Amino acid sequence: MAQKDSNWERELLTNLATDYMRDQRRQRRWKIAYRLLILVFILISLFTFSPRRSMDDALRSKPHTALIDIEGPIFSKSPANADDIAASLKEAYKDKGTTGILLRINSPGGSPVQANFIYNELRRQKKAHPSIPIYAVCTDMCASAAYYIAAGSDKIFADPSSLVGSIGVIYNGFGFVDTLHKLGIERRMLTAGVNKGFLDPFSPMDDQQKMKLLSMLDSVHQEFINKVKAGRGKRLHDNPDLFSGLFWTGQQAKSMGLVDDLMSPGQVARDIIGAEKTIDYTSGGSFFEKMAKRFGAEVGVSLGTLLGLGSPLT
Structure with missing residues (x-):
């Protein structure tokens, strides 16, 4: 009985090893094929560039x-x-x-x-x-x-x-002031420069900043019109x-x-x-x-x- 178990284990290990080797060979073949494909791609690129360039030059010289x-x-x-x-x-x-x-x-x-x-x-x-x-x-x-x-x-x-x-x-812009209030979030923004927080989406819209932005948009629009x-x-x-x-x-x-x-x-x-x-x-x-x-x-x-x-x- 022990001899049969030993033979069965040996046969199982042999089959597993054979399957593993077969998978390895298959993966190796795919790697080789993939590398050959890349090589062919590069070679075709090199060999076709010069003829194509000359053909393009010939075509470009005509109206x-x-x-x-x-x-x-x-x-x-x-x-x-x-x-x-x-x-x-x-x-x-x-x-x-x-x-x-x-x-x-x-x-x-x-x-x-x-x-x-x-x-x-x-x-x-x-x-x-x-x-x-x-x-x-x-x-x-x-x-x-x-x-x-x-x-x-x-x-x-x-x-x-x-x-x-x-x-x-x-x-285009968005304002999230009310959203912050509803979520109980306090906005803490400190700036050096009165307009450094220009158009901050978490702060109320400032009328002077709004007018400044509209003036900028009008200037760009006028340039568009002129062109x-x-x-x-x-x-x-x-x-x-x-x-x-x-x-x-x-x-x-x-x-x-x-x-x-x-x-x-x-x-x-x-x-x-x-x-x-x-x-x-x-x-x-x-x-x-x-x-x-x-x-x-x-x-x-x-x-x-x-x-x-x-x-x-x-």
């Missing part, structure tokens, strides 16, 4: 529309920011084949500072390259800071259903709500002079700029995001290049 996307909120740390857009503009103007620049905008707005930086850069580049027009095309939304940017272009286009405008400035007037000029129509913060459809915006015409990005590239071939100059994104974008479009771009075609817009 084309330079596309720059302004997508999402506009802030210094967002994908749509002044530094990246300025870099995109610089890259687009550097290529001899750039016939025109198309800003494809889909944004609810953002920082007036970032918008002003971009607006000023557009005006500077237009002055330096008067023969290369800059057109803004509003897709789903071109509001607030996004329209601020669009106003710096030569012409603005939109879809009839685009949301355009919102020429205003907003501040829109400078960019649009006599194309703007008199309307009491024009600078009230309201927004309109593309069709309505056209009747107010906020938009020049109703066209898609593809129509503008083809019919206005006269270069249906497009090259995307949008900067930004991490290395892996850029690589994913490259591999995702690799086949289409390569075939288009070989056939002498750019990437057509819709």
Whole structure:
């Protein structure tokens, strides 16, 4: 009986050891496969960069529309920011084949500072390259800071259903004074400087501070208005709500002079700029995001290049 128990234990240990070794080999194979996959990815990147660069150079030397996307909120740390857009503009103007620049905008707005930086850069580049027009095309939304940017272009286009405008400035905040009282919490804030606790949410709103904030908002709003007037000029129509913060459809915006015409990005590239071939100059994104974008479009771009075609817009 003892011999049988010993054999059973030995067989169990042998099976466990065998299973363990099998699992180890399986994990090792997966590790090797994973590392090989990374190596292949790196090698493909290295080997495709040079041919792609030469193909891109060949395509960029031919007449084309330079596309720059302004997508999402506009802030210094967002994908749509002044530094990246300025870099995109610089890259687009550097290529001899750039016939025109198309800003494809889909944004609810953002920082007036970032918008002003971009607006000023557009005006500077237009002055330096008067023969290369800059057109803004509003897709789903071109509001607030996004329209601020669009106003710096030569012409603005939109879809009839685009949301355009919102020429205003907003501040959002909350007050929790009554909440603290109900919870039995005493606010203890000490400051050196009478306005150091400006807009503290746990203190009652001070009338003088409120007036100061409204004055600041009015100043930023007036700067926004001035830039829109400078960019649009006599194309703007008199309307009491024009600078009230309201927004309109593309069709309505056209009747107010906020938009020049109703066209898609593809129509503008083809019919206005006269270069249906497009090259995307949008900067930004991490290395892996850029690589994913490259591999995702690799086949289409390569075939288009070989056939002498750019990437057509819709």
